[in-house]
Amino acid sequence: MAAPIAPFYPIIYVRGYAMTPGEVAETVSTPYMGFNLGATKVRQSWDGRVHRHVFESPLIRLMKDYGYCDTYAGGTENIGPIPAKSVVIYRYYETADKDLGTGTALSIPEAAKGLKDLIHQVRGQVCGDDAELLAQFKVHLVAHSMGGLVVRAFLQNDRISTQADRDLVSKVFTYATPHNGIEMAGMNVPAVLGLWDLNNFNRKKMAEYLGLPGKPERVDSLGGKFDAQRFFCFVGTNHRDYEVAMGMSRRLAGEMSDGLVKIENATVRGAPRAFAFRSHSGPYGVVNSEEGYQNMVRFLFGDLRVDGVLEVEALPLPPSVRKAMDKGKAVRASYYFEATVAPRGAINFKLTERRCDTFSAVLRGFDELLDPKKAKLDKPRSPVLFSAFLDTRRITVGRTVVFSLELAVSATGYTIDNRLWLDQHVEGEYLFRDTVTLKVTQTQGGFNVRYLRTDERWSEGTGTLAEQVGENYFIPLSSGKGFKGRLWLAVQR
Numbered sequence: 001m002a003a004p005i006a007p008f009y010p011i012i013y014v015r016g017y018a019m020t021p022g023e024v025a026e027t028v029s030t031p032y033m034g035f036n037l038g039a040t041k042v043r044q045s046w047d048g049r050v051h052r053h054v055f056e057s058p059l060i061r062l063m064k065d066y067g068y069c070d071t072y073a074g075g076t077e078n079i080g081p082i083p084a085k086s087v088v089i090y091r092y093y094e095t096a097d098k099d100l101g102t103g104t105a106l107s108i109p110e111a112a113k114g115l116k117d118l119i120h121q122v123r124g125q126v127c128g129d130d131a132e133l134l135a136q137f138k139v140h141l142v143a144h145s146m147g148g149l150v151v152r153a154f155l156q157n158d159r160i161s162t163q164a165d166r167d168l169v170s171k172v173f174t175y176a177t178p179h180n181g182i183e184m185a186g187m188n189v190p191a192v193l194g195l196w197d198l199n200n201f202n203r204k205k206m207a208e209y210l211g212l213p214g215k216p217e218r219v220d221s222l223g224g225k226f227d228a229q230r231f232f233c234f235v236g237t238n239h240r241d242y243e244v245a246m247g248m249s250r251r252l253a254g255e256m257s258d259g260l261v262k263i264e265n266a267t268v269r270g271a272p273r274a275f276a277f278r279s280h281s282g283p284y285g286v287v288n289s290e291e292g293y294q295n296m297v298r299f300l301f302g303d304l305r306v307d308g309v310l311e312v313e314a315l316p317l318p319p320s321v322r323k324a325m326d327k328g329k330a331v332r333a334s335y336y337f338e339a340t341v342a343p344r345g346a347i348n349f350k351l352t353e354r355r356c357d358t359f360s361a362v363l364r365g366f367d368e369l370l371d372p373k374k375a376k377l378d379k380p381r382s383p384v385l386f387s388a389f390l391d392t393r394r395i396t397v398g399r400t401v402v403f404s405l406e407l408a409v410s411a412t413g414y415t416i417d418n419r420l421w422l423d424q425h426v427e428g429e430y431l432f433r434d435t436v437t438l439k440v441t442q443t444q445g446g447f448n449v450r451y452l453r454t455d456e457r458w459s460e461g462t463g464t465l466a467e468q469v470g471e472n473y474f475i476p477l478s479s480g481k482g483f484k485g486r487l488w489l490a491v492q493r
Contacts, residue, residue, distance in 0.1 A: 004273030005084045008066065009138045009170050010122050012088045014115065016145025016176075016281070018096075024105070027460045028097045031072060033089050034144065034377040035059045035149035039288040048423045053348050055290050058142075059087060065297070071125075071202070082125045090118055092150070104321075108146075108200055108209045112153035114468045115141075138170035140300050144287050145261075146200065148177025152268075156225040157211035171230045173296050175286040176258050177232065180265035181206055181221040184252040190308075192488055196336065221269045228270035231388075232299045234268040234292050237358035238277045241284035258286065263360055272299070272307075274352035275360045296350070297391070302391040304401055306440065307490040310337060311382050311474075312369045316431060317414070334412045335369070335431075337362040339385035343394075345404035351403075352386050356370075361447040363412070385487075392442070398480050400441040404454070408433040409483060432483040436475065439463055447491045449473045 012490040015033040018024045027033055037058035039052050055061075062068040068085045074270075092111040095101035106114065119139055127133035143151045151172055154161050182201035189201045199205050200323045206219045222228055235258070242249060242259020249260050255407040258281040267273045278292040279285060286292045298474050302428050314333065315459075319327060325331045338361045341351045354360045362383040367375035369382070370383050414421040437459040440447040450463035466489065473488040 005126075005133070005136055006138070007170070007303075008068075008085050009140050010082075010084055010086045010088060010126060011062070011140045011300075012090055012115070012118060012122065012144055013066065014090045014141065014143040014147030014150050014483045015093070015391075016143075016147050018093055021096075024093055024096045028091065028094050028100055031089065032059055032070070033086070033091065034091070034287065035089065035142075037288055038463075039066065039283045040333065041283060043356050047382055053290065055293070058293050061293055062087060062281065062297075066301070068073070075318055076123070078125075079130065082122070084126050086126070088118065090147075104459070108150055108153050108159065109160060111150045112157065112209075115150060115154045116161050116165050123168065126344050129456055138168055139213050141172045142175075142296065143177060144171070144175040145177055148172075148179065149175035149200065149206070152179070152222070153209050156223050157209060158225075159211070166226055169226070170228070170230070170304055171275055171300055172269075173234065173299055174232070175234050176236050176261055176266060178232065178261045178265055179268050180262075182260065183262055184249075186254075191370075191442050192193065196315070208391060216433065217273060218269075220265070220267065222479075224272075231265040231268050231271040233271050233273040234286055235260075235263055235273055235275045235360070236278040236280055236286045237275050237353075237355075237360045238279045240279070240377060241282065242279040243282060250328040256484065272305075272389070274387070275338065275354050276350070277353060277355075277358050282371060291351070294346075294349050295351060298388070298391055302389040302442065303493055304390040304392055304442075305490075305492050306386075306388045306390075306403075306438070308339070308341075308405065309382050309488045309490075310385055310386040310407070310477075311380070311486045311488055312484075313486065314482060314484035315366065315370065315411075316479075321414050321421060324421075330415075332366070332415045334363060334419075336408075336410050336412060337364065337383040337385065338406070338408040340406040341386045341388050342404050343388075343390060344404075347394065351388055383489075390440075398438050402437065402459075404459070405436045405438060405487075406434075407436060407477075407487075409485075425439075431481055432477065432485070433481040434477075436477075436487065437463070442493070446471075446474075449489060449491060451475050 009413055013035045018027045036057045036059045038055045040054050042051055068087050071086050071088050092106055093116050096105035127137050141151050178201055181203045188203055188468050189198055203219050207216055222365050239255055239257045239259040258280040267440040274295045278286045278289050338355050340353045354406055369380055372380050408430050410430045416470050435455045436457045437452045437454045441451040449466040453468055454459055464477050473489045477485045
C-alpha cells in the first residue's frame with residue numbers, strides 16, 4: 001500500500017504581476033521567481049524603528065522545517081519522477097521574455113490553462129502509474145498578488161477547468177491578492193488601460209475571466225466552484241513601506257491598503273483570513289514575512305482550527321452621553337473591534353493583527369450589533385475576530401494547544417443630535433480591553449477548552465472551563481464600564 005501523502009502535498013507557487021519589460025526580464029532570470037527572497041529586518045514598531053529578524057524565505061523554511069525540495073536538476077526542470085514534498089515554480093512569465101519566449105505575456109485565462117496542465121504534469125511525476133497514489137494525489141497552490149487571480153481563473157472558469165481538475169487542489173493560500181480588483185485614488189483600474197495589462201485588475205474584465213455571471217459590483221466570490229473554507233487570504237496592512245513607482249502607488253492606494261491593494265479588496269468572500277502590518281512586496285512585504293509563512297504552513301499542514309466570533313450584549317455610553325440620550329437626544333456611534341492572535345512561544349510574529357492604527361479593525365454600527373431589524377438584518381452582524389490554524393505537532397509541553405487573543409472594543413466617537421461630542425471625549429478610550437489566553441485539549445468526546453483573562457493574572461494557571469453549547473464554546477466577557485459580550489469559539493480538526 002502506498003504511503004499517505006496528506007497533508008504534505010506538492011506546492012505550486014504562482015508569482016504575482018510583473019509590470020514593465022525590465023521587471024519581466026528580472027522575474028524570469030531567477031529560478032524561484034521571488035519565493036526564495038527573505039528579509040533580515042522587520043518593522044515591529046509603529047514609530048518606524050526597525051528590528052533585526054532573519055527570515056530565510058518561504059522556500060528555504062519549507063526545506064528546513066518540512067523537508068520539501070525544488071524540482072530543478074541538471075540546469076533545468078526535472079521532467080522525471082519527483083517526491084510529493086516538492087515546491088514547483090509555475091514559470092508562466094517566460095513567454096513574455098524575448099530570450100525564453102515570444103515576448104508576449106500570457107493572458108490570465110491562458111496562464112490559468114497552463115496551471116491546469118502543470119497540475120496534471122506534477123501528478124504524473126509524483127504518482128507515475130501507481131493507482132493508490134493517483135487516487136490520493138492533490139496539490140497546494142500558493143500565490144502572490146495577481147498569481148491568486150490566475151489560480152481563481154483556473155478554479156472558477158468552466159471554460160478552463162472541470163470539477164475533476166479542481167478536485168486535484170487541496171488548499172489555496174494567497175498573499176495580497178486583489179480579489180476585488182485594484183483601486184487608485186478611489187477608482188477601479190479602467191478596462192481600457194491595456195498598457196502592461198493593467199486592465200487585468202478591472203472588475204468588469206475580472207468577472208469575465210473568473211467566470212462570474214452577470215455584471216457583479218464585487219468580484220470577490222468563488223462562485224460556488226471551490227470551497228471557500230479551503231482558501232486562505234493573507235492581507236497586508238502597511239502602505240508606508242511599499243516603494244514601487246517611487247512611492248506613487250502607496251499614495252494613490254491610500255492608508256487602508258498594503259501600498260497597492262485595498263484591505264477591503266484583498267479577501268475572498270467567506271474565506272478565512274489573517275492580517276499583518278506588512279506591505280505588498282519588498283523587504284517589509286507579505287511574502288518575505290514570518291507572519292505570512294507561519295499562517296501558510298499552519299493552514300496547509302495544521303490539524304486544528306479555531307474561529308472566534310464576538311457576540312455583543314451591551315455597549316455602555318459615557319455618563320454625559322447617556323444623560324443626553326435620557327433627555328431624548330439622538331445618539332449615534334460605531335465601534336471598532338481589535339483582535340491580535342499569537343500562539344504560545346511566538347516571539348517574532350503574530351498570526352493575525354486587526355488594529356485601529358493599521359485600519360484593519362472590524363467596524364460595526366450600533367444597530368448592526370444590537371438592533372438588527374433597524375439595520376435591515378435578519379440577525380446581529382457579530383464581528384468575526386479570527387480564524388486561527390494551529391498544529392498539534394508543534395506542542396512542546398503536554399498535549400494542549402495554547403494561544404492568546406488580545407481583544408479591545410472602542411467607539412469611533414459619539415454624535416449627539418448629529419453633532420460630534422467633544423466636550424469630555426478622550427481619544428483612545430476603550431470600552432473593553434484584555435488578553436484572553438486560550439487552552440485547547442483534544443479529548444475522546446471532542447475538546448476541552450479553558451481560558452484565562454491574563455492582563456491581571458498569570459497565564460500559567462489552569463483556567464476556567466468554557467461552557468459548551470452544541471459544537472461551540474463560549475466565554476463571557478465584561479468590563480467595569482458596562483460592556484458585556486460572549487466570545488464564541490468553533491473548534492474543529
